[in-house]
Amino acid sequence: MALRWLIYGAYGYSGKLIAHQAKKRGYQPILAGRNEDTLEPVARHLNFQYKAFSLDSIDKVKQQLEDVDLVINCAGPFSQTAAPLIQACIDTKTHYLDITGEIDVFEYAHSMDKAAREAGIVICPGVGFDVIPTDCIAARLNAQMPEAEHLALGFDSGSRMSRGTAKTSIERLGRGGAARINGQITDVPHAWHSRWIDFGNGEKYAMTIPWGDVSTAYYTTEIPNIEVYIPASPRSVKKMRRMNWFRWVFNLRWVQAKLKKKLESQPAGPEEKERKNNPTYVWGEITDAKGNKKSMRVKVKNGYSLTAEGAVELAVHTLSQKQSGGFYTPSRLYGAKLLDQFTIQ
Known part of the structure; x- marks a missing residue:
């Protein structure tokens, strides 16, 4: 299947690492973020498509997600970005992942479990070193x-x-x-x-x-x-x-x-x-x-290398495996065997 996914906050430190990891593995996600002047050079360097948009209007965010199956949110602080993206993802039936470590964001994501199940989408925050x-x-x-x-x-x-x-x-x-x-x-x-x-x-x-x-x-x-x-x-x-x-x-x-x-x-x-x-x-x-x-x-x-590899792995896993909708932690989504990919002997 064609993997249509988007990295929001792709010009931040971790966002860039995730984008480069996706390129290394042969994928072509859409890069996105608020600032087009900062986003465009990153997308051009990787030869990826990009979309510049803010999260100020959920209706406008939904328009940007109409052709997207999954979002990885890399734009912190997630206390400001997670809620509008999660709501837009629920409305457009788009899977949502992020790399947060913020307790309040995890709790908010969990509170959206029922809505995610009804929409048939995965909500899985913390797909990096956190956690x-x-x-x-x-x-x-x-x-x-x-x-x-x-x-x-x-x-x-x-x-x-x-x-x-x-x-x-x-x-x-x-x-x-x-x-x-x-x-x-x-x-x-x-x-x-x-x-x-x-x-x-x-x-x-x-x-x-x-x-x-x-x-x-x-x-x-x-x-x-x-x-x-x-x-x-x-x-x-x-x-x-x-x-x-x-x-x-x-x-x-x-x-x-x-x-x-x-x-x-x-x-x-x-x-x-x-x-x-x-x-x-x-x-x-x-x-x-x-x-x-x-x-x-x-x-x-x-931790930052693990974040890049883990985010891409869980994005591909979510898109390529049939998942029931709802809130997940990384080990519940993928299995604890996920740890073995990052273990150093």
């Missing part, structure tokens, strides 16, 4: 201990964040952390919990962060208590905990604007050499009511 590897580990651990009550996930990488990821992180600073407690997503302080963890490259001190799996891993496993960790020095953990006393400052628009402006002078994201030299170590631990534990560790490709 493919952690989601697959959660699924595999849950298969080993289906009665588990607690799930901890985490990852470690020396790779720098892209500008887009950093900007999204700034938007969350004022709210603090997040965890799932007794089935409910709950705002918690920054660095709420800390512990020593061996992610696969030696034991390191780590703290909790508001990662997307707080939302998605619950829909994959139904485990009611979920936390996500990254390495952080004891000094950094203390600093984050002190920040809790004045984190409300980061909700001020001018503070967020100032912090985001500082990022503009930084590179868009890690170059190819840095990505190749910085794989990611991913860890998971599951616990039942009796205190029995099982853990899993894998080394995978750099």
Whole structure:
């Protein structure tokens, strides 16, 4: 079948990586984004068709999707772009994927499950590093201990964040952390919990962060208590905990604007050499009511490389396999075997 799909936000850092990965695999998606002056050179370089349009009017977005079977949304912050694109995709019966890591966006996407089922389309956010590897580990651990009550996930990488990821992180600073407690997503302080963890490259001190799996891993496993960790020095953990006393400052628009402006002078994201030299170590631990534990560790490709490959793989899978409509996590859409494509021995 002809694969008619579109990458929105194709001139951003991850959007470009996904477009190049599609080209490498012999596909020709349509590239799209708000700014035609920035979009056109990217499309010309790859010899792809393009469409320049904003998301201000859902009716106009629907017109642009009339000849499209699937959209990959790469335009963050997804808190601003996911809802209009998802609504337009439902109305035009177009599958929707994105590379978000934003908890609120995952929750919104899940709330559209019934509408997606009625439209016969797949809604699957998080088809990049957020949250493919952690989601697959959660699924595999849950298969080993289906009665588990607690799930901890985490990852470690020396790779720098892209500008887009950093900007999204700034938007969350004022709210603090997040965890799932007794089935409910709950705002918690920054660095709420800390512990020593061996992610696969030696034991390191780590703290909790508001990662997307707080939302998605619950829909994959139904485990009611979920936390996500990254390495952080004891000094950094203390600093984050002190920040809790004045984190409300980061909700001020001018503070967020100032912090985001500082990022503009930084590179868009890690170059190819840095990505190749910085794989990611991913860890998971599951616990039942009796205190029995099982853990899993894998080394995978750099998060941004994984995002590019994972987004294309799930787009092709969605278009080439008959799917029932509804909300999916990556491991529910493809199966936990998806992880094997990105594992490094």
